[in-house]
Amino acid sequence: MRHYTVRMLDFETCDQARLRRDAEYDGLFFTGVKTTGIYCRPVCPVKPALTRNVVYFPSAPAAERAGFRPCLRCRPETAPFCPAWKGSKSTVERALKLIDDGVLDNGTVDQLAERLGVGTRHLSRLFQRHIGASPLQAAKTFRVQRAKRLINESSLPMTEIAFRSGFKSVRRFNAVFLELYGRSPSKMRRPVKPAAIPRRKIETGWVSAHV
Numbered sequence: 644m645r646h647y648t649v650r651m652l653d654f655e656t657c658d659q660a661r662l663r664r665d666a667e668y669d670g671l672f673f674t675g676v677k678t679t680g681i682y683c684r685p686v687c688p689v690k691p692a693l694t695r696n697v698v699y700f701p702s703a704p705a706a707e708r709a710g711f712r713p714c715l716r717c718r719p720e721t722a723p724f725c726p727a728w729k730g731s732k733s734t735v736e737r738a739l740k741l742i743d744d745g746v747l748d749n750g751t752v753d754q755l756a757e758r759l760g761v762g763t764r765h766l767s768r769l770f771q772r773h774i775g776a777s778p779l780q781a782a783k784t785f786r787v788q789r790a791k792r793l794i795n796e797s798s799l800p801m802t803e804i805a806f807r808s809g810f811k812s813v814r815r816f817n818a819v820f821l822e823l824y825g826r827s828p829s830k831m832r833r834p835v836k837p838a839a840i841p842r843r844k845i846e847t848g849w850v851s852a853h854v
């Protein structure tokens with residue numbers, strides 16, 4: 644499918660954008676810091692890590708799949724998904740929209756693929772190629788995003804937040820947060836000053852961003 648062959652930004656481009664905290668690149672790549680196991684947005688206010696200690700990912704789920712935890716300062720897991728391909732009506736984009744709407748919270752990947760009119764294996768391959776993670780990993784990231792939002796912006800009890808965010812059980816909710824942040828959801832609830840980071844949605848892909 645030639646339509647989808649859009650290359651990822653190269654290391655040098657990412658590295659320069661990160662070192663100057665270029666907001667134009669927010670959502671276009673994510674930085675994993677090998678020495679801390681944390682991943683960040685290009686606009687992170689924390690002192691930048693040395694170039695030899697970083698690795699770049701095309702999406703938040705890809706960084707998480709590689710074992711990195713989201714930074715608590717720049718909150719990379721809430722950055723917009725930036726699909727690394729051309730075309731605004733692609734299968735992956737439609738899939739991400741449906742996943743964000745919660746189709747994988749109750750349904751299966753097979754059902755999602757059927758709804759999109761593609762095979763399950765084909766869908767998984769497209770996900771690997773374009774966001775570097777599976778549909779289920781993307782669903783997990785979206786659930787965590789919803790939960791983090793409710794934890795930070797509401798005073799709902801954790802049980803309520805777990806179900807509203809799409810987790811099947813409170814146990815699963817706690818386990819995912821422990822795995823991702825190394826702490827329970829209730830420990831995440833503390834007054835946090837909103838980061839002085841633009842939250843605009845980025846629609847551009849890898850290529851259009853640096854031509």
Ligand SMILES: [Zn+2]
Pocket residue numbers: 682683684687688689714715716717718
């Ligand atoms: Zn950060």
